């Protein structure tokens with residue numbers, strides 16, 4: 001979730017990187033960097049000593065141990081090798097030559113930022129877009145309390161910095177979430193704070209244990225029937241929602257939150273929450289949960305994206321965050337107790353063929369404590385609601401605005417899935433047109449502005465030497481709308497993602513909605529399955545139109561969010 005690969009701190013969401021201790025003492029690598037041949041394929045032989053360059057950041061990062069974080073597929077494909085820069089050493093430009101506003105002593109560019117006419121904490125996209133206009137495809141910015149930022153709209157640069165930092169992904173941000181967990185009653189989390197806010201060894205301890213269960217296709221597919229069931233319920237609910245006025249109500253985004261919460265609840269909690277039931281009483285659990293979801297997102301947004309006043313005194317938004325966090329923790333703890341009871345029962349009765357749920361797998365995993373499992377459930381709930389629901393909102397808008405595309409998708413869905421037939425992984429695999437439509441939606445409306453990493457190695461970006469410790473930010477949201485990388489960039493053309501690439505080759509680092517590498521979105525497959533299911537069921541049952549002349553406006557609330565009312569009308573198909 002959130003901007004610039006989850007830009008949850010003052011200027012967006014950032015990823016920092018850990019530094020290899022092995023690398024620190026390897027001076028041979030300095031030569032590689034200076035040759036422009038920055039290659040991380042072997043941490044031992046290729047990395048250089050970032051301590052030589054940036055004492056504060058590198059020293060902080062170097063506390064983390066080195067280990068290869070390569071996934072087996074990446075290793076097999078040699079994917080960790082960053083593309084060596086073709087630029088010769090003597091032609092490299094200095095870091096100081098990178099364009100950007102002149103920093104002032106002590107405050108850097110902070111005044112420039114907060115007084116910039118496009119600076120708007122409710123829409124960071126405008127600000128970053130304006131800087132690209134002003135300074136070009138690469139620029140730098142100094143902001144107090146953060147490493148200097150080097151922003152780029154060159155996908156080659158993004159490839160270089162993402163690949164050069166695969167071993168050490170540290171993300172800034174989520175400080176408020178971290179604080180809430182550190183201060184939890186009775187030290188519930190044992191001073192561990194979970195995947196979203198953690199970094200370094202602690203992040204890897206968790207990530208290495210949870211990523212296989214969460215990303216394994218078989219595990220994801222296990223939830224397809226339940227997600228399909230919830231989505232079918234949502235489709236029936238649309239009839240109810242439209243009963244009065246003939247179109248969905250102004251707060252349709254809230255309805256999408258209910259669908260997303262129901263779906264991620266089925267996975268993370270193994271429970272039907274009942275969010276999609278008709279006529280729920282105002283004090284029922286689903287209504288309370290939806291209230292907590294809204295509180296959580298607004299509180300996280302306020303505590304993370306604005307000045308961190310909560311660090312000095314308990315602000316209203318911090319208290320709101322604590323309250324909604326506690327409500328979800330109670331839910332998670334209850335679901336864990338149920339799962340533990342099921343595991344005990346299975347042990348007693350012996351049922352070797354039973355496929356464990358994701359939570360049961362976590363509970364059975366050596367090295368994961370109960371509180372680790374609790375943070376995982378919470379992070380899945382927190383990262384799995386606004387992301388999928390906003391994407392569905394944007395996809396519906398694009399389909400409504402492009403009736404030809406919608407008709408074509410309907411024809412393809414009709415050819416593959418019979419009405420009333422349960423969705424299977426084979427159906428999803430046969431509907432690459434839906435996959436392409438989602439890729440195209442996330443190209444036009446990426447939830448995060450891009451991807452960022454604190455460099456753990458010197459790299460060359462657009463011919464400039466960029467030292468370790470800098471915060472490299474790739475503005476994928478800008479690249480995604482550039483003619484140079486995507487012909488007819490503002491048009492919704494899902495077929496551009498077909499294997500034969502009818503509009504030309506696509507740079508693999510130009511559109512990266514789920515990020516890349518060892519810290520990429522761990523819920524990617526679950527998210528895709530949910531969104532595909534939604535679109536397939538919607539296209540089967542309805543034709544969607546947008547009953548307003550307004551163009552889609554966006555804002556940022558952790559992630560990109562529709563700011564325009566979702567004035568959809570769903571017309572039942574015969």
Ligand code: HEM
Nearest residue numbers: 001005380383384387388391514515519520521522523527
């Ligand atoms: C359209 C839907 C989604 C998009 C576009 C998206 C995008 C992202 C991005 C860009 C990141 C940051 C990756 C990085 O730091 O390099 C991320 C991280 C994460 N996402 Fe998603 N996400 C989506 C849905 C979900 C869902 C449904 C879940 C629930 C399981 C989820 C769970 C997470 C978690 C736990 C992380 C943190 C991973 C880590 O730090 O190791 N996401 N997501």
